[in-house]
Amino acid sequence: MGRRExxxxxxxxxxxxxxxxxxxxxxxxxxxxxxxADAVDVSSRTFFRYFASKEDVALTFQEELxxxxxxxxxxxxxxEPVMTALRRAVVSVCHTCEAGGLGFDPGxxxxxxxxxxxxxxxxxxxxxxxxxxxELITRAVARRMNVDPAADLRPHVVASTIGCGFQAAVEAMxxxxxxxxxxxxxxDDAFAILENGVNFASAPADGTADGPADTGGGAAVGADGxxxxxxxxxxxxxxxxxxxxxx
Amino acid sequence: MGRRExxxxxxxxxxxxxxxxxxxxxxxxxxxxxxxADAVDVSSRTFFRYFASKEDVALTFQEELxxxxxxxxxxxxxxEPVMTALRRAVVSVCHTCEAGGLGFDPGxxxxxxxxxxxxxxxxxxxxxxxxxxxELITRAVARRMNVDPAADLRPHVVASTIGCGFQAAVEAMxxxxxxxxxxxxxxDDAFAILENGVNFASAPADGTADGPADTGGGAAVGADGxxxxxxxxxxxxxxxxxxxxxx
DNA sequence: CCTCAAACTGTCATGAGATGACACTTGTCG
DNA sequence: CGACAAGTGTCATCTCATGACAGTTTGAGG
Numbered sequence: 001m002g003r004r005e006x007x008x009x010x011x012x013x014x015x016x017x018x019x020x021x022x023x024x025x026x027x028x029x030x031x032x033x034x035x036x037a038d039a040v041d042v043s044s045r046t047f048f049r050y051f052a053s054k055e056d057v058a059l060t061f062q063e064e065l066x067x068x069x070x071x072x073x074x075x076x077x078x079x080e081p082v083m084t085a086l087r088r089a090v091v092s093v094c095h096t097c098e099a100g101g102l103g104f105d106p107g108x109x110x111x112x113x114x115x116x117x118x119x120x121x122x123x124x125x126x127x128x129x130x131x132x133x134x135e136l137i138t139r140a141v142a143r144r145m146n147v148d149p150a151a152d153l154r155p156h157v158v159a160s161t162i163g164c165g166f167q168a169a170v171e172a173m174x175x176x177x178x179x180x181x182x183x184x185x186x187x188d189d190a191f192a193i194l195e196n197g198v199n200f201a202s203a204p205a206d207g208t209a210d211g212p213a214d215t216g217g218g219a220a221v222g223a224d225g226x227x228x229x230x231x232x233x234x235x236x237x238x239x240x241x242x243x244x245x246x247x
Numbered sequence: 248m249g250r251r252e253x254x255x256x257x258x259x260x261x262x263x264x265x266x267x268x269x270x271x272x273x274x275x276x277x278x279x280x281x282x283x284a285d286a287v288d289v290s291s292r293t294f295f296r297y298f299a300s301k302e303d304v305a306l307t308f309q310e311e312l313x314x315x316x317x318x319x320x321x322x323x324x325x326x327e328p329v330m331t332a333l334r335r336a337v338v339s340v341c342h343t344c345e346a347g348g349l350g351f352d353p354g355x356x357x358x359x360x361x362x363x364x365x366x367x368x369x370x371x372x373x374x375x376x377x378x379x380x381x382e383l384i385t386r387a388v389a390r391r392m393n394v395d396p397a398a399d400l401r402p403h404v405v406a407s408t409i410g411c412g413f414q415a416a417v418e419a420m421x422x423x424x425x426x427x428x429x430x431x432x433x434x435d436d437a438f439a440i441l442e443n444g445v446n447f448a449s450a451p452a453d454g455t456a457d458g459p460a461d462t463g464g465g466a467a468v469g470a471d472g473x474x475x476x477x478x479x480x481x482x483x484x485x486x487x488x489x490x491x492x493x494x
Numbered sequence: 495c496c497t498c499a500a501a502c503t504g505t506c507a508t509g510a511g512a513t514g515a516c517a518c519t520t521g522t523c524g
Numbered sequence: 525c526g527a528c529a530a531g532t533g534t535c536a537t538c539t540c541a542t543g544a545c546a547g548t549t550t551g552a553g554g
Contacts, residue, residue: 004521004530011531032510043533048512083446120375127374128367131414146450150424153433154447156415157440164411167378168404177397186400193404197444199330200401203393251501251550279539290504295541 012050014040019057024111028058028119055125061112062126064102066133068093069162073140082144082158087191090165094184113183117174130163137162165191259297261287266304271358275305275366302372308359309373311349313380315340316409320387329391329405334438337412341431360430364421377410384409412438 072089142155265286319336389402
């Protein structure tokens with residue numbers, strides 16, 4: 001690798017560093033591309049030669065994360081059901097990131113969550129990015145299920161739950177009452193819910209709440225029905241997931 | 248209602264009409280706000296007094312749709328499990344829209360789907376809009392489950408599946424091989440999958456595919472396990488959902 | 495009817511994001 | 525070294541978006 005390549009990489013890293021420093025100091029929207037570029041002493045034009053947009057510099061990490069999940073998902077034992085494998089893949093990658101792995105400054109990881117939550121622009125970019133990766137995820141899921149994604153809707157639905165799970169997890173992180181301190185933990189619980197089924201019984205405000213009620217349609221799931229997995233067992237013994245369950 | 252109110256409403260309608268006409272003719276990104284404004288003979292500045300952004304004019308319909316779903320969801324019988332109620336609410340609203348209800352020009356409805364799929368900007372805006380409505384949906388779900396959304400992660404996960412289901416449905420619409428012709432139909436199938444559980448068994452490429460395999464974790468779901476609902480029974484008798492199932 | 499205040503609109507100015515064109519500098523390789 | 529490619533800066537331009545201000549329309553009330 002020649003000097004040119006090295007220099008490019010250094011500039012890129014410097015831009016990311018400067019960007020995050022400014023973002024966390026002033027917020028995403030209040031930071032201009034020119035400021036980022038100036039901090040690294042390049043022109044704004046050059047910034048856009050490294051990143052397609054201002055969001056893009058923040059989304060770099062999401063890209064890494066997503067690929068990490070895809071790799072981990074592919075590496076799961078072949079006999080794990082899809083959502084189980086997906087949950088474990090997501091959780092392991094989150095753990096890695098929060099521990100500073102995959103080139104993640106651990107502080108910057110949580111900073112990114114904060115930024116995404118604060119800025120609508122960044123949130124939109126993040127969601128769109130996830131959406132653009134959908135095809136990859138769908139293919140990975142379909143491969144594991146051994147079905148054709150062009151002819152089967154199921155892998156599409158399963159794949160889209162990854163965004164859904166993350167979203168719920170991030171939301172949970174920002175809700176003080178739920179008391180999560182790590183994304184891995186929140187994601188574990190969120191994906192466990194998806195794994196065990198989400199068709200929870202309705203509990204009319206009157207009288208006996210929460211009893212399994214199959215009245216409506218197919219496969220209603222009780223408050224803590226079907227929980228036998230290692231991690232979930234630990235979780236469900238605690239307060240968060242079933243805080244209001246069968247109270 | 249005075250003349251002023253009426254005039255405002257007419258301008259607003261005219262802007263929407265002009266916008267959609269231009270969008271479908273030239274695409275979302277290629278259409279400028281100035282063009283839309285000119286077509287109605289107002290200044291671009293005025294456009295931004297009616298709509299916060301260019302996306303906003305298109306997202307008007309999504310807003311209607313979302314509120315329609317929330318209303319329909321609240322109106323479902325109290326004994327239906329949450330995902331069953333959510334699926335039926337979504338499907339009924341989609342039907343209504345595709346039939347031209349709720350002030351939806353039926354052609355414009357499909358046009359919107361097309362536009363959203365083509366333009367990244369619009370896609371991002373659409374996703375962000377859904378995300379912003381999350382709190383409302385979560386509250387509605389929590390109310391039905393009779394749990395406290397601040398202390399229970401489940402309603403958050405359930406709520407976020409609405410975006411997930413729509414996304415899969417829209418994707419299915421744009422995949423010719425799946426052969427859907429109406430969003431209601433696609434959404435029905437997508438939400439049915441969520442309703443019945445998504446933790447499908449992995450099917451190793453070798454030998455016996457698709458048999459229920461509980462080996463991995465909790466509650467693995469067979470290819471067509473737990474299907475007893477009216478609509479799903481119809482669907483699953485066909486080709487789409489289980490095209491590759493137990494073949 | 496007439497007047498006044500509020501609401502609505504147009505014009506102007508401004509700023510940020512993003513992109514194309516073109517010239518200049520710097521690294522690479524023969 | 526010298527030719528060629530890659531990377532960068534400068535300049536121009538477009539679009540989205542917003543604030544300020546002035547002119548016009550409209551509704552309400554004397």
